Amino acid sequence: GDDGTSAAAGGVVVGDTIGELAAKGLDAESYLVGNDSRRFLDASGGLIVTGQTGTNVNDLYLALIR
Numbered sequence: 001g002d003d004g005t006s007a008a009a010g011g012v013v014v015g016d017t018i019g020e021l022a023a024k025g026l027d028a029e030s031y032l033v034g035n036d037s038r039r040f041l042d043a044s045g046g047l048i049v050t051g052q053t054g055t056n057v058n059d060l061y062l063a064l065i066r
Contacts, residue, residue, distance in 0.1 A: 002026060006038055008047050008049050009064070011037065011041035011044075013046055014046075017044050020044070020059065021040070021044055026040070028040060056066070
């Protein structure tokens with residue numbers, strides 16, 4: 001599902017992702033330094049956008065048993 005303020009749920013990077021983007025003139029280190037993995041992953045085709053899944057790992061459930 002959505003992760004934080006982005007519609008993206010995560011991303012996938014494989015062994016040649018950085019090289020392929022470097023060939024297109026995109027520098028992975030500049031994205032890393034700029035805390036901009038979303039645009040890097042989007043440019044690589046590795047951004048995962050699932051839409052709403054109906055779950056939220058940030059939810060906290062408590063049960064009081066007496």
